[in-house]
Amino acid sequence: MLVQRLGTPSDFDPLLERVRDARVVMIGEATHGSYDYYRLREQLTRRLIAEQGFDFVAVEGDWPDCDRVHRSVVGAPGGAQDPRTALGRFTRWPTWMWANAEVDRFCHWLRAWNLERPERERAGFHGLDVYSLWESMQAIFDYLGEEDPKSMDAAQDAYRCFEPYGGRVEEYGAASRFVSARCEEEVIRLLARTRAHVVSDGPDAFAAWQNAEVVAGAERYYRAMVHGGPDSWNVRDIHMADTLARLLTRYGPGSRGIVWAHNTHIGDARATDMAGDGMVNIGQLARERLGRDAVALIGLGGYQGTVVAAPHWGSPAEVMTVPPAREGSVEWRLHELLPERAVLVFGGPDQPDWVTGVADHRAIGVVYDPTFERWGNYVPSRLADRYDAFIWCDDSTALHPLPALTTFGELATYPAGV
Structure with a gap:
């Protein structure tokens, strides 16, 4: 296992070397409302597109909303000249997942990068989800x-x-x-x-x-x-995996894609207790369909901080305090070992027991109750089997939602809000 402290985007070099031959790189997040996760994911994604030629970003969002963003960032006829205009049309709750300043900054960069290139070489932005x-x-x-x-x-x-x-x-x-x-x-x-x-x-x-x-x-x-049960979750993740496959076909032979979604979607479900409940996810399906060497799964997590979430489905977003992770969890262990930012690249014979064995791993959805930390919000996981790499952010802060006119969204599946 390799551990690299993170201070600047160049510190991602060992991770970029690890994913160099991957056709799909999936980058997760432990919450849908943390600035630091979005920012670190953006920095890594920029380098994957600019240095390794990835063709598109596919996110845990609705196709029609993301298609407006896509048309803006690739400079398509009729597309918004300002990506924020397209992001501002996200109305399905929870709007803050994609209509936020962090995604806006990335989309402005992507549009500027694309417009310097021929149309056939421009990187797209697409939605994978099933709600719309x-x-x-x-x-x-x-x-x-x-x-x-x-x-x-x-x-x-x-x-x-x-x-x-x-x-x-x-x-x-x-x-x-x-x-x-x-x-x-x-x-x-x-x-x-x-x-x-x-x-x-x-x-x-x-x-x-x-x-x-x-x-x-x-x-x-x-x-x-x-x-009830796992069926609706599985329908959703199979749809996302099928959409990813169609995008790879659409972009042509040798195309490469980046996926942004929650850790519970991109981290291989077979390395968690989700498998025992009969659940699959897009990370597992991609490994099965494309081969393990063609897919790189990267998780993100943190120990404490603040997050944008809501106390109930459909209620207004709030900035909430994320308490310190509970004792014995992956996050508790990493806080003890690495009280700063780092990237862990798994593999090799020298991996410690706490990444190869089962440990609780925190997952916070768009619906969150910090007082529930003692009983819930954790997924037992074998970290080195669930991911190929893990980006650690000891202390995280809440992201910055854009103003939005919110409409009530459809009910979420279990696990709630991810």
Whole structure:
């Protein structure tokens, strides 16, 4: 195991050497609301794009919202000249995950970097998640209305099937227990009709296809959600893994992608108690599909500090205090050994027992109660099997959300808010 203290972006050199041959690099976070995690991830991502030629960043966000950001950062026709304009249109709670000053700074850098290069060499920004049923449906209407009005009947059938559930589409899941209420057939027709247009090979056609895949994934997600257990989590992560695969195909042979998501999504689930509960995640699926050597999984974590989160689903965000990690956890051990920032690159025969054995590893979602630290917020993990490397930040501070008009989001799966 290699340990490198972090002070400047050049200190990532050993980690960059470790991931040099990876086709996919996934960079996690222990929370969705810590400035330091976003900043360190941004610094590493800039170097991966500028020095190693990575083609896109794919994040734990909705496709339609992220597509507006993508159009801005690649300078596409009709895209916002200022990426903050696109980020300001994120309205689904929790908006602060992507509409924040840290992502805004990265997107401004990415746009400036892209505009100095030919269109075919510009790095994209895409969403992997499954929640945007209505927004994706509208995007399909817009696309088919211009490209193939004759195909609108499939979109209209799907829309009419979901329409009775209005803004509370999760009620569709409860209704779908009755066969007559399911929208599967309509969604399959929509997906088939939209997929047929990808032969035109244009970016708008690909976006329409991806939106149709989101509608199909959302339909499965809401049906699975009402039954509880791991099924809805698995639907979501399989959808994200499938979206990543489509992006790699879209960018062409030899393309390389960066994923930003919570540690619970990118750290191999087989090295945690998630596996015992029947859960998979995008990190595990990528290793299985592409091969372990082609995927680098990088976790981030810290000991204490402040974080932006909410006490309940849909409630306003707050700056909360993250108490010191509990005794015996990964974070407690690292605080004892490395009371500053560092990167740990796993591998080799000299790894200590605390990274190869099982230890509690903290995970904070968008819903957080600091008083629950004694009983929850930890995932038992074998750190060196869950990740290929780990970025340590002993003390972290809250990120800086952009002003946003928030709408209530769909219900989250277990683990809550990640």
